[in-house]
Amino acid sequence: QKEVEQNSGPLSVPEGAIASLNCTYSDRGSQSFFWYRQYSGKSPELIMSIYSNGDKEDGRFTAQLNKASQYVSLLIRDSQPSDSATYLCAVNAGAGSYQLTFGKGTKLSVIP
Amino acid sequence: ETGVTQSPTHLIKTRGQQVTLRCSSQSGHNTVSWYQQALGQGPQFIFQYYREEENGRGNFPPRFSGLQFPNYSSELNVNALELDDSALYLCASSSPGQGTETQYFGPGTRLLVL
Numbered sequence: 584q585k586e587v588e589q590n591s592g593p594l595s596v597p598e599g600a601i602a603s604l605n606c607t608y609s610d611r612g613s614q615s616f617f618w619y620r621q622y623s624g625k626s627p628e629l630i631m632s633i634y635s636n637g638d639k640e641d642g643r644f645t646a647q648l649n650k651a652s653q654y655v656s657l658l659i660r661d662s663q664p665s666d667s668a669t670y671l672c673a674v675n676a677g678a679g680s681y682q683l684t685f686g687k688g689t690k691l692s693v694i695p
Numbered sequence: 696e697t698g699v700t701q702s703p704t705h706l707i708k709t710r711g712q713q714v715t716l717r718c719s720s721q722s723g724h725n726t727v728s729w730y731q732q733a734l735g736q737g738p739q740f741i742f743q744y745y746r747e748e749e750n751g752r753g754n755f756p757p758r759f760s761g762l763q764f765p766n767y768s769s770e771l772n773v774n775a776l777e778l779d780d781s782a783l784y785l786c787a788s789s790s791p792g793q794g795t796e797t798q799y800f801g802p803g804t805r806l807l808v809l
Binding site: 587615617619625626627628671673675681682683684685687 | 801
């Protein structure tokens, strides 16, 4: 059973701080990793994708991937109240497959 | 906006009924995936359609079935509805043939089974 684990939170950070969201996955064959943001009552919105070990930065967001440790993280710098949402980690099911396995999500609250 | 549309937005059904949900993929995308998201959970993969053929299925019973049409739009059909089928149903489109499997979600259909 392929699994993706996330701390469900809630994670509370003050406005302007760095929020750190973590995710581990069980399938060593996984090749593609995604972070989605989901506001309450809405559908998931893609924030970042990462495919190679290391860091990938996009504005205030940085995704980090460590395949040896089967670990992927998302850092949000200068957190804003509008970042308050549930963050979903998703992993593709492996070579030749485009199915995504999601974690349960981490709820982030940014306190003004 | 991802360009993925779903209908209807909300639906109320009773146990034992059948339901059909619809999805139009983003322009240029030939793959549609369906997910079920129960309250407080991450989306669970139901199945995927690529060029009108089923291309993988998650751990869902046969009463969940689907179709993809030549214009790449798709339907999800659920027969013999159960209370536990109450969830947000998400459609995602992608285009693996163009070198990326990134999936973009539509707004979802919220189904309530009474």
